Amino acid sequence: MHLAYVTSYNVLDHSDWPENLVGLRGAGYHLAQHLEKQSVQLDYIGPLKQEYRFINRLKRKFYRKFLHKVYACWADPAVIRDYADQVSRKLSSSTANIVLCPENAQTIAYLECKQPIVLWTDAPQTVLIDFYSIFSNFCHESKRHVYALEKAALDRSKLVIFLSDWAAQNAIKIYGINPSKVRVVPWGANIECNRTYEDINNIVESKNTRSCRLLFIGVDWLRKGGDTSLHVAKELNKSGLKTELIVVGSEPPTSEIFPNYVKFLGFINKYTTEGIKQINELFCTSHFLIVPSRAETYGHVFCEANSFGLPSIATNVGGIPTIIKDGVNGKTFSVNSRVEEYSTYIASLISNYSEYKRLARSSFHEYQSRLSWEVAAKTAKQLIIELV
Incomplete structure (x- = not known):
């Protein structure tokens, strides 16, 4: 089996992982290590550049200053399309027969490719809005963007794996995706264990x-x-x-x-x-x-x-x-x-x-x-x- 392993970050270099993302990025690292132990060949499609354009920064400033709302630049369609373009270019030199994204939906939401896409993520990002403080007070435009990008990613994916029953049930309810392509597989411990x-x-x-x-x-x-x-x-x-x-x-x-x-x-x-x-x-x-x-x-x-x-x-x-x-x-x-x-x-x-x-x-x-x-x-x- 040959997978294109799509992440926005460098899986193999933990030196630049921010403290609040060590859990998620550590998961990507440990998963990759254990897939390779299962004789799965991986092409690492990452890191990717997250580039905010002038209009993105202007909108963020406008919403914050005048409407006291949060504009999520990371969910802007232009940013998401740029991710797709970067992944597409890197895939052009890969012979992988499956695309696996063990992260959130942004990197593959608008990806056009011949390979089946598998999304393996913790939860739909729409349920995080007003659930996590960093997802609070979003403007309506950003809420629409989050929904649209995630809907696109879920529709494109042949298989969607969530970490919990709660996440899977919410995704099916919110997006109406076919339950037959949804599975629940918990992630493991981000720590080595040879204990008996x-x-x-x-x-x-x-x-x-x-x-x-x-x-x-x-x-x-x-x-x-x-x-x-x-x-x-x-x-x-x-x-x-x-x-x-x-x-x-x-x-x-x-x-x-x-x-x-x-x-x-x-x-x-x-x-x-x-x-x-x-x-x-x-x-x-x-x-x-x-x-x-x-x-x-x-x-x-x-x-x-x-x-x-x-x-x-x-x-x-x-x-x-x-x-x-x-x-x-x-x-x-x-x-x-x-x-x-x-x-x-x-x-x-x-x-x-x-x-x-x-x-x-x-x-x-x-x-x-x-x-x-x-x-x-x-x-x-x-x-x-x-x-x-």
Whole structure:
């Protein structure tokens, strides 16, 4: 099998990946690595230039200054057509028989090519409007552009793969696409894993059973529920369970002084030797990953936690329920759940450590059976073979 692997960024060079896109771009990298391990030949069609014209910048300024709205230059038809032209030129020298885009729809929305197109993405971008803060306050023109480009991409694609049932159902409902060409295949953990069940048992047995360490990872404090995580840690300490909260990636937008059981480590780049060593240590020594997001299309960090047998505490929003199954690899709560509900659940597992150990082993099983890149690549390869 020979794929043209279309991305707007350089898959093989993580040095220029912005912090807020490390998850998405890391996914593109790990997927490529595991497809090649499946003997799939890849032609890397990227990076691509994102060029905003004078009229794009003028519109953005006009909407912001006079209408107090956001004009999304990245969704402008001229920008999308330019992406298609760049991809088309690069495809002209490729002998690939399938085009795979493991990103959002922009790069292939207006692409005319002889090869069947496969789009593998986290969620329709239309559902992100007013769901993510960076997609908030769009002007009507940009909303139309987002819908049009995504509709074009979905219509052109012979196969559309989403990461969650939530995303797939929304795409079918919003765009009326044929369900027969839609599949759900979760992405894996953006972290290498050669751990065994014996390793997981050793990790779990070595943890302190008289205290609790919560690990929060996220670059957007509010959207990822950092404030909720903090309140949960406070409640657990108040109830008598000594609890530590480790925060990786972001800090709250406040000058508040925090208790000494909260430790802020900042952004950790797991694509460096020191960074991956530090991340691995945190996953091994924590009792729970806690990321109670207010909005989330997926969440690679949950897959990463599973690869260490680390149960996850999260919310049942967006694509998270496809990853986290209650009582299997953690628990999801409503966005409106009280802090006491979180703390009661956590404390009950720490006090009943045999049940915690069962949950930890089950979490690792979920990683091995459906939340690894190896499984994702094998599943996708079989789906794509059927198109050839």
